[in-house]
Amino acid sequence: DGGITQSPKYLFRKEGQNVTLSCEQNLNHDAMYWYRQDPGQGLRLIYYSQIVNDFQKGDIAEGYSVSREKKESFPLTVTSAQKNPTAFYLCASSPTRTGYEQYFGPGTRLTVT
Amino acid sequence: GENVEQHPSTLSVQEGDSAVIKCTYSDSASNYFPWYKQELGKRPQLIIDIRSNVGEKKDQRIAVTLNKTAKHFSLHITETQPEDSAVYFCAARGGGGADGLTFGKGTHLIIQP
Numbered sequence: 001d002g003g004i005t006q007s008p009k010y011l012f013r014k015e016g017q018n019v020t021l022s023c024e025q026n027l028n029h030d031a032m033y034w035y036r037q038d039p040g041q042g043l044r045l046i047y048y049s050q051i052v053n054d055f056q057k058g059d060i061a062e063g064y065s066v067s068r069e070k071k072e073s074f075p076l077t078v079t080s081a082q083k084n085p086t087a088f089y090l091c092a093s094s095p096t097r098t099g100y101e102q103y104f105g106p107g108t109r110l111t112v113t
Numbered sequence: 114g115e116n117v118e119q120h121p122s123t124l125s126v127q128e129g130d131s132a133v134i135k136c137t138y139s140d141s142a143s144n145y146f147p148w149y150k151q152e153l154g155k156r157p158q159l160i161i162d163i164r165s166n167v168g169e170k171k172d173q174r175i176a177v178t179l180n181k182t183a184k185h186f187s188l189h190i191t192e193t194q195p196e197d198s199a200v201y202f203c204a205a206r207g208g209g210g211a212d213g214l215t216f217g218k219g220t221h222l223i224i225q226p
Binding site for chain 2: 043044058090099101103104106107
């Protein structure tokens with residue numbers, strides 16, 4: 001999982017602004033995922049992508065958007081439509097397209113005030 | 114969709130004793146069950162996983178058991194050590210494609226010296 005990077009580690013934004021979180025992997029993994037973690041909660045799936053130029057909504061996609069223009073990169077945009085954007089965002093990747101063995105990046109803690 | 118319940122939410126054991134964390138899932142088509150360990154402020158780390166065609170898997174002090182009929186799976190840690198203190202998450206991957214993982218809400222394991 002050392003080959004998955006997320007930046008920045010901490011991000012602060014004002015309400016009403018869109019913000020993009022970076023996720024890069026050099027593991028040549030096919031699938032990539034975005035999860036959100038709130039205090040005392042498990043992780044919840046936002047979006048995932050099995051191949052370049054294709055992605056699917058997860059359980060809580062409203063207010064988020066993604067792109068997958070390169071195999072190594074899967075950025076997440078938190079839009080102003082997301083009602084409660086403050087959270088810990090975790091990106092993961094998997095060597096298979098079927099979701100086994102997901103490895104996580106270090107996460108980005110987003111605070112919106 | 115899949116629903117994963119995890120118990121207990123907090124578990125305190127004496128160093129050297131065993132710890133057991135239990136999860137149930139709702140989707141009978143789920144076929145992959147990983148366990149993650151997360152230390153405070155860090156990324157979740159995959160510690161062990163099991164697929165639906167296997168009933169038990171062991172890796173040193175850690176083991177996972179799966180009962181497909183009852184739709185539950187458990188994490189067993191033997192000879193617990195202080196470094197085992199963390200939050201542990203179970204997860205399930207639904208059948209039929211890379212739908213991402215559905216996580217339980219976590220168990221805070223405390224190892225008492």
